[in-house]
Amino acid sequence: MGIKINKDLCTGCQSCLSVCNYGGITIINNVAAITDECTLCGACVEACPVGAIEIEMEEIATEGVDVSQYRGVWIIGEHYNNKIQNVVYQMVGKGRELADKLQVNLTVVLLGSKLEEELKELSQYGVDEIIYVKSPILKDYCTELYVNILTDLINKHKPEIVLIGATPIGRDFAPRISKRLNTGLTADCTGLDIDTKTRNLLLQTRPTWGGRIMATIRTPHSRPQMSTVRPGMFKIPEKIEKQPQIKKIEMDINEKDIITKIVKIIKKEKKQINLEDAEIIVAGGRGVGSKENWKIIEELAKKLNAEVAGSRVAVELGWIDQDRQVGQTGKSVAPKLYIACGISGAIQHRVGIQCSDIIVAINKDPNAAIFEMAHYGIVGDLHKVVPALIEELKRLKSEEELKK
Amino acid sequence: MDFSITKKQQMIRKITREFAETYIAPVAEESDKNSQLDPNVFKLIKEMNYFGICIPRKYGGAGLHNDTISFAIIVEEIGRVDASWAITVGVHCSVVAYPLYIFGTEEQKQKFLIPLATGEKLGAFALTEANAGSDAAGIETSAVLDGDEWVLNGSKIFATNGGIAKTLLVAAKTGQRGRKSIFSVFIVDTDTKGFSVGVKEDKLGVRASNTSELVFQDVRVPKENVLGGVGNGYQIVLKILDFGRILIAAQCVGLGQAALEASVKYANEREQFGRKIGKFQGIQWKIADMGCAIESARLLTYKAAYMCDHGMDYGLASSMAKLVASEAAMQATHYAVQIHGGYGLMKAYQVERFFRDAKVAEIYEGTSEIQRMVIANRLLRQTF
Amino acid sequence: MKVFVCIKQVPGVAEVKIDVTTGKLIREGVPSIINPVDKHAIELALQIKEEQGAEVIALSMGPPQAEEALREALAMGVDKAYLLTDKEFAGADTLATSYTLALAIRKILQESEKNEKYLVICGLQAIDGDTAQVGPELAEELNIPQITYVQKIEFKGDKIIAESALRQDEVMVMETRLPALITVLKEINIPRFPTLIGIVDAYEKKEVVYLDTRQLNADKRKIGLTGSQTQVWKIFVPQQKGEHIKLSGSVKEMVKQLCQYLKEDKIL
Known part of the structure; x- marks a missing residue:
């Protein structure tokens, strides 16, 4: 071979x-x-x-599965504190598209205890079927139960595609299921499509080498084709009038059978912000110059109703907290608008913002790497440009109000 | 003929580089400014066993006593981020601990070498005097036998590590044969009564490294503290200096390498007249000359280390290495400042420090002029 | 107790550059390193050894040059190292990799005292693949419990209590019993540097044991490319979307123009 x-x-x-x-x-x-x-x-x-x-390829007889027996697109719904995570809705949008191309049903599987209210909400987004496995013990995540229950369900219903959020929890149980089913799993996908030209294979695109390279991966010989899906990559779809079929399975699980238990759950002291879900982000880097100057970044963010973020340098200089760092060692973000102020755009930073819809760069160095990827670039001193931008936004707002 | 270094040596280089970049580089500028070695780095270097590089395990060292190339690599990698630390560690290892291992009695090794090799105590070599610099034979510090003890009187200057060392090797005059002084090397604990540290020098380069005056006033040293026998000082000092020159050569290779890397980075970033300055021949020639000079220096240094490890007479090789490497470092740092233009003069850019550090290397452990004399004397006596 | 640490040798990706025209990684002169978070896994194993006694065994699957990564692990203080290397292992995805690693762990366990308890530690994910899958798949293959995203761990007899970052805004404190597998985050500790004595010992006193398909008695259907269910179909450099417009004029004009564009893009 x-x-x-x-x-x-x-x-x-x-x-x-x-x-x-x-x-x-x-x-x-x-x-x-x-x-x-x-x-x-x-x-x-x-x-x-x-x-x-x-x-x-050495011809070794593998116990191939009959792929034609598998039908349907499944999404595994992650939730905690009785709230279904955003990534599930994002996957529903993409999953619908895939199911339509394949002309099959879209199913969401939920393992939980008190998700009735959440089910009502989820039902409005164009899902064909919801499988709701209910047990008090499923209130919180448990690796063993997720793996056991989901593997049984997959074996029984044989979906051809299973999508799981590439959150820590999704990435905790998905690999064990793929191993138990001996099927392929592609991690942290940022793009999904169906190769309709050939055998309706799922094309799973994901970044590797920290985003420097994209790879498209297929699972030709085994089923289901499993992917974990990066949060923030797909848009939450519009609500539509369509009631899914809801299958509720009540389960009796003995807590004693579980080896790995949750001892307690501690709220982190500092409020975590979810940069990944932000629609607009205003970010600052070295060019901001000082903590004092950082205020204009915050002011611009406030005007735009945006989240504030920083480059690694900004974090290291103490201008902004670590949990607001964007880039390879921080968060990967995918806002509609990303405004980079005084950020030169080292590859490590660019990797973290490449999924943004529109990138605006303000930098006084015309050769800054950030301009290579910025959709709109302003070469100039951010200390002049940002206040001017704030003024312009104010002007536009009052103009609008006048019109009304 | 094999120019490749072993896997073990490669690993030593890789780890030392990571260590130096992680812990030494960030405080190098500050240390230079304050003329003070960072105590935290001191502790870490001790943990890394860098104070016992050339000493066998049984005396608390790392066991690289037959691997001088590794010693050179370590000094080179430390010198690449901070010449002051390279000289501090290097002097301790090469002109204090290593001679103790080579010439010391078993008792001396147990008592003095082990704490040096483990880094419990720092060492210094006290040779130079106000009237005996390049002409080491002219030293005036004297040692007189009084019962079971030698009594030392005199003062030494420019002793690297002098002010912070706990164990000294001191060259002192112990007799006279015709017009020639006879001298011996003594192991002196700095806690001994009568010893004191004089002026701490404020220098142009390697500022963080400690250079001090050492004063001996009726310092009584037990008889058993003579290194390598009474009256053998001259030969021992020459041997110590042979080995010490490998240290300086390696330090300079590291320093030159740092200047080259900084210049390459800058030449690829800085734009003038619409293009990177690395595109201009004026800069290219300098880069090429730096690269050649540093690589020649590196090869000579490793060759001297190799000869030492293989029991060959490496005195000439280490003189050549020291001369070529210190001048390569001077040239490379000089070019580095030039390539950086105005920025090269600024403290914020490391090449300013490199430039000052390199100048020192052309002077200590035998000036370039002395090296040329030594080399020429050897060559003129040689039959080809 | 045995503590297994699974490590991977990767190109020092922070230094990897891409030739934009060909999409090729420029690998020339890029040193290979131990996957960064795997060093934290090694450090944890060594701390466990120092605190309560354990034999620490490092495993790596890769080409012969991955021996260097294992030597570095030995230099840090790992007791034994095994390199799983064979042409037939090439092209392995996470399924095949976890199968192969499990074979080695079982083989080592069989050769040691019966029912010796053990812990497997993996770094969360590798910087080249970023999958985070080998750990959980290895736990499944070994049929042992797992705790992933671990940032703190404590032993209580046969039990381990770990703080996991499975949730973004909460710390989950979980308990399981040995044998078990954990995957760790960088936050868990600061890895030590190998000392000079450590490096010398790694080359002169310790050895790296090579294991191939035959020695592991591996099922050829489950290793390498044949044992992989995922196939890389295409590799490409990410396209940056849209056009790049550099605005010009006075600050005021540029800002006006920008807002105009953003309005057209339906963002404002």
Whole structure:
């Protein structure tokens, strides 16, 4: 098994070298050769213009599943403190789209105890079916119960796609289920689509290398195709008139059977803000200059009803709290509008904001990297631009009020 | 012929670099400003076993006594972020602990070497005097035998680590043979009565490293504290200096490397006339010259270390290494300041400190002129 | 007690640059490192050893050069190290990786005293793949309980009590019993640097044991590319959306223009 090079066909053109991310291929005596670093990702196979590279798979009889038996798109609903998490609604929007392409049902599965009110809300977003497993013990998350119950349900109903929020909880139980079912799981997807041209496979796109590279991943031979979905990537859909079928399963679970127990849940002292869900973010970096100057960032945010965030430097200099740091070592955000003030745009920061719809950059250095990705760039001193922007926003607001 | 370093040496380089960048680099500027070594870094360096690099395990060291290349690599990597720490650690290891290991009696090793190698005590080597600099044979500090003790009188200047050391190696005159002085090396505990630290020098470069005057007034040292036998001082001092020059060479390689890296970074960032200054030939030539000089210095340094580890006479090699490396560091830091332009003069940019640190290296442990004399003398005596 | 630490060697990604035209990572001169959070896993294992005695065993699956990562773990103070390396392991996704790691852990347990309790520690996720899946899948394969996102841990006899960051605004304190697997966050500790003595010992006194398909008696259907259910279909550099407009004019004009654009984009 491995990558095979047809030496007669290979022209030594080096096309394969440039697509390999692992240093897994090299050219020796004008012919491509595979090195120890090869991970068999297959990028070189596709890149070869003369078809000289093949992936050779050892023919080992695998207990393949009959993929045609599997139908339907499932979303596993995460909740806590009796509140269904936003990512579930976001997945419903995307899940609907996938289910429609496949012409199958969209199902949300919830494991909980007092979610009746939440079910009413969830029912308004175009779901075909809700499976509600109810037990007092399911009030809080429990790895074992989620894995046991969901694996049984999946085995029984055989959905072809299972989507789970890529929250810590989702990423805690999803891998165990995939392992128990011996099926593929793709982590932290930012894009999902159906490859309708071929076998209706789920195309799961996700960032790797801290967002420097995107990979699209498929699960061809096993079912269900499982993905965890990054929160904030998909829009919550509009409400529609359509009542889903609700299947309620009451379960009797003995607490004694559970090995891993929650001892207690402690509220974190500081109020956590959810930058990931923010619609507008105003962020500042080194260029702001001082804690005193930071006030104009806050003022602009207030005017826009936005959350305030900072680059790593801003956090390190103590201008803003760590939980408002955006970037590789902080949060990845996906607002509709991201305004970067005095942020030069190191790759680590850019990675964290690449999912923003619109990026505005204000920086006095015309060569700052942030301008490469900004949709609107203003080269200028933020200490002049930001106050001017605040004034303009005030003016626009009063203009609007006058119209009314 | 093999120019590659071993996996173990690679790991030592990698870890030392990470350590130096994590803990030493952030306080280097402050230490330079205050002429003071950071006590926290001191503690960490001790934990890392860097005070016992060239000493066997049984004397509390790291066991790299046959791996001088590793010693050079460590000094180089520390020197890459802070020349002051490189000289502090290097002097302790190469001209105090290592000679004690090579020339010391078992008793001396038990008593003095172990606390040095574990970093409990810091060492200094007291040789230079006001009237005996390059001409080390002219030292006037005297030692006179009185019963079972030697009585030391005199004063030493410019002793690296002098003011903060607990164990000293002191060269003192113990006799006269015709017109020639005979001297010996003594192990002196700084707690001994009659010893005191004089002026702490305020220097141009390696400012954080301690350089002090040491005063001996009727300092009584037991007989068993003579290192390598009475009257053998001259030979021992020469051997100590042979090894010490590898330290300075390695420190300079690190310093030059730092100047090169800072210059490359700056040349790739700074734009003038619409392009990166690294695109201009004037800058390119400087970068090329820096790279060549540093690499030559590195090879000579490792070669001297290699010869030392293989029992070869490495005196000439270490002189060449010290000369070439200190001048390479001077040239590289000089160019680095030039490449940085006005910013190169500013304290906020490290190259300003590098430049000052490099100048010291052309002077201590034998000036460039002395090295040239030594090298020339050897070459003129050599048959090819 | 045995404490297993699973580590991965990754390219020092902070230094990895991308050639935008080809989408290729420029790997030249990029050093390989221990996946950063895995160092915290090693540190935790060493602290457990120091506090209550345990044998700490590091495991890694990867090409032969991953030996360096294990040597570094040994230099930090790990007792034994195993490198799972074989051409047939190449192309493994998390399912195949967790299967292979589990084989090694079972093999080591079989060779040690019966019913010895053990703990497996993994870093939360690797910086190259960012999946966070190998830990839980390994726990499933070994059929032991897990606590993930651990930021603090305490032992009470056979039980462990861990603080987990499973919820964003709350700390979940969980209890389980050994054997168990935990995945840890960077917040849990500050990893130590290997001392010089540690490094010398790692090369002169300790060894890295190589295990291949045959020695692990691995089922070929479950390892490497064959044992992987996910397939990388395409790799590309993320496209930045939209056009890039640099505004010009006086500050006032630029600000006006910006608000105009944002209105057109239906944001204001």
